Amino acid sequence: MTRLTAPPPSEVMIEAHEVSKVYGTVRALDSVSISARRGTVLALLGHNGAGKTTLVGILTAALPPTSGRAAVAGFDVASRPREIRQRIGLTGQFASVDGQLSGRENLVLLARLLGAGRKAARARADELLELFALGEVATRRAQTYSGGLRRRLDLAASLVGHPEVIFLDEPTTGLDPSSRINLWEIVEGLVAEGTTVLLTTQYLDEADRLADSITVLSSGAVIASGTAAELKASVGQRTVTVTLDGADDPALAVAALREAAMEPVTGRQDGAIVIPIAASRDIAAVVRALDNVGIEAAELSFGEPSLDDVYLTLAEQPARLASPSLALGATV
Amino acid sequence: MSATTTTTSTPSIPQWDGSSMFHQIRVLTGRSLRALVTDPGVVLFGLLQPVIVLFMLTQVFSKMGPPPHFPAGISYLDFVLPAVLIDNAVQSAVQSGVGLVEDLKNGIVARLRSLPIVPSSLLIARSIANLVRSAVQAVIILVLAVTVLGYSPHGGLAQVAASVGLTLFISWSLGWAFIAAGAWLRRAEPMQNLAIIAVLPMMFASSAYIPIADLPAWLGAVARVNPLTYAINATRALALGIPGAGDVLPALLFGGIIAAAGATLAVYGFRRPM
Ligand SMILES: Nc1ncnc2c1ncn2[C@@H]1O[C@H](COP(=O)(O)OP(=O)(O)OP(=O)(O)O)[C@@H](O)[C@H]1O
Ligand SMILES: [Mg+2]
Numbered sequence: 001m002t003r004l005t006a007p008p009p010s011e012v013m014i015e016a017h018e019v020s021k022v023y024g025t026v027r028a029l030d031s032v033s034i035s036a037r038r039g040t041v042l043a044l045l046g047h048n049g050a051g052k053t054t055l056v057g058i059l060t061a062a063l064p065p066t067s068g069r070a071a072v073a074g075f076d077v078a079s080r081p082r083e084i085r086q087r088i089g090l091t092g093q094f095a096s097v098d099g100q101l102s103g104r105e106n107l108v109l110l111a112r113l114l115g116a117g118r119k120a121a122r123a124r125a126d127e128l129l130e131l132f133a134l135g136e137v138a139t140r141r142a143q144t145y146s147g148g149l150r151r152r153l154d155l156a157a158s159l160v161g162h163p164e165v166i167f168l169d170e171p172t173t174g175l176d177p178s179s180r181i182n183l184w185e186i187v188e189g190l191v192a193e194g195t196t197v198l199l200t201t202q203y204l205d206e207a208d209r210l211a212d213s214i215t216v217l218s219s220g221a222v223i224a225s226g227t228a229a230e231l232k233a234s235v236g237q238r239t240v241t242v243t244l245d246g247a248d249d250p251a252l253a254v255a256a257l258r259e260a261a262m263e264p265v266t267g268r269q270d271g272a273i274v275i276p277i278a279a280s281r282d283i284a285a286v287v288r289a290l291d292n293v294g295i296e297a298a299e300l301s302f303g304e305p306s307l308d309d310v311y312l313t314l315a316e317q318p319a320r321l322a323s324p325s326l327a328l329g330a331t332v
Numbered sequence: 333m334s335a336t337t338t339t340t341s342t343p344s345i346p347q348w349d350g351s352s353m354f355h356q357i358r359v360l361t362g363r364s365l366r367a368l369v370t371d372p373g374v375v376l377f378g379l380l381q382p383v384i385v386l387f388m389l390t391q392v393f394s395k396m397g398p399p400p401h402f403p404a405g406i407s408y409l410d411f412v413l414p415a416v417l418i419d420n421a422v423q424s425a426v427q428s429g430v431g432l433v434e435d436l437k438n439g440i441v442a443r444l445r446s447l448p449i450v451p452s453s454l455l456i457a458r459s460i461a462n463l464v465r466s467a468v469q470a471v472i473i474l475v476l477a478v479t480v481l482g483y484s485p486h487g488g489l490a491q492v493a494a495s496v497g498l499t500l501f502i503s504w505s506l507g508w509a510f511i512a513a514g515a516w517l518r519r520a521e522p523m524q525n526l527a528i529i530a531v532l533p534m535m536f537a538s539s540a541y542i543p544i545a546d547l548p549a550w551l552g553a554v555a556r557v558n559p560l561t562y563a564i565n566a567t568r569a570l571a572l573g574i575p576g577a578g579d580v581l582p583a584l585l586f587g588g589i590i591a592a593a594g595a596t597l598a599v600y601g602f603r604r605p606m
Contacts, residue, residue, distance in 0.1 A: 098438060
């Protein structure tokens with residue numbers, strides 16, 4: 001069980017090449033290609049069912065791809081799963097710890113399985129319990145933990161073996177704000193030391209803060225990838241955000257804006273309509289278009305696009321990708 | 333929470349080199365057995381059915397007198413105890429399958445799958461834990477039978493030990509059948525149903541509680557082809573020192589086949605993605 005020499009720094013640590021996964025009639029992944037270099041964070045952004053967990057499953061050698069090729073730390077997932085498992089840590093979407101054991105026992109068990117002696121295993125467990133602020137509950141059975149505590153234990157569990165590559169599937173779902181920030185700091189610390197991280201998330205602030213590059217998945221396909229800045233730029237430099245009066249019909253407003261050759265984006269939580277514009281004078285065009293159908297915006301703001309806007313523009317309306325300004329699949 | 337990342341892993345810290353399968357099995361067996369120590373209710377609950385059957389049947393038959401084809405010179409207690417131990421062995425085997433399903437459900441299997449360990453280690457650990465549990469329960473039943481009911485089989489200590497050994501072998505091999513069922517079904521309810529629908533009738537349609545000759549004809553016919561009959565006849569013959577040791581070989585064969593088939597199926601079933 002010798003560890004083969006790890007790839008040198010700057011090496012590609014996570015790579016998927018035209019990976020597809022079909023479940024019966026569902027195409028969960030459709031020719032997805034991604035790559036991440038050592039010591040970087042790659043964020044996978046996507047709706048429920050976009051294929052994030054499936055891709056994590058393939059990269060961690062838990063699921064065979066239907067077609068395509070994937071490698072982690074230079075080892076092919078199909079032929080070298082063992083070498084991959086020696087180098088990765090996985091925090092799945094659903095906590096995977098033994099509820100019958102205490103937090104400490106869980107970590108000791110994993111360390112022992114990875115080959116640590118009793119003493120080293122206990123030391124590693126204590127180190128991680130402290131890092132994740134689990135000291136107070138360390139001796140309680142994990143099944144008595146709150147959701148957030150369980151999540152933290154799960155994260156600690158994925159770090160036991162000092163992995164070179166960490167997969168975090170929606171790691172901060174269910175964490176309170178301070179635990180989220182704590183996790184971000186831990187991830188940043190690991191990355192600074194050369195660990196490579198693949199993170200799936202639905203939180204854009206998380207991707208914006210942690211990720212060196214972001215891949216947006218929609219219905220199993222990569223619809224955009226690049227840095228946060230590149231993605232923002234792709235939506236158009238500026239946007240106008242219009243909030244309607246409750247009485248006005250958003251569909252009417254959208255139709256009017258389309259009429260005026262604009263490409264309004266809906267779907268935001270607060271119901272606002274986002275309209276990418278080329279220049280500031282286009283604000284007047286927005287107001288005129290709405291005025292034509294008798295709608296007056298309750299609130300109108302002008303600004304740089306947020307990652308939210310990017311996400312909605314790209315993920316909600318895949319048809320728009322036909323426009324050349326948005327075709328940036330190859331910018332990684 | 334403070335974020336002192338200085339203590340986190342770095343690739344420069346030497347990583348552990350993994351562990352041998354033997355070591356993995358040892359660690360995982362320890363984990364499965366832990367419940368026996370930290371949660372004695374598990375053992376008590378497992379003992380419930382065999383012990384109730386033991387006390388009820390001995391009471392009933394001490395009142396009714398033995399059935400017509402009962403072997404001469406043997407008390408009902410002596411007759412039924414080896415069958416009660418087989419019942420205990422079967423119940424424990426069912427529990428090993430349920431234990432595997434619980435592992436699959438609570439996520440620990442998902443975690444282990446991402447580690448560089450041999451997947452069968454977990455299955456083997458379950459199987460060994462089942463054996464230990466079965467043995468602990470068998471000893472408790474024996475102690476109860478000797479101290480409370482006055483069990484004193486004619487076979488002598490060595491013979492009783494051989495009988496218990498064979499019983500444990502049967503428990504171990506049936507354990508593989510239920511581990512396989514757990515690996516394929518992956519849900520606890522069908523396993524429990526299987527235990528009730530299959531195991532209970534199997535015990536009654538056998539030589540367990542009354543001699544086959546005293547069973548209704550159709551039940552006797554089922555009992556004659558029931559593999560448990562061989563196991564019970566063999567362990568009973570050993571413990572009581574009565575003829576019937578000819579059933580030991582078929583019982584061993586039956587156990588061996590179940591174990592081999594169960595283990596193979598279990599490995600394949602367990603391999604399927606979650
Ligand atoms: N075992 C399976 N059998 C059939 N279909 C599946 C299976 N696993 C996933 N799918 C389907 O594949 C698609 C992608 O699922 P996946 O779990 O990868 O999405 P996700 O991006 O992780 O979603 P979420 O944000 O909800 O976790 C979905 O349509 C899902 O229904
Ligand atoms: Mg998911």
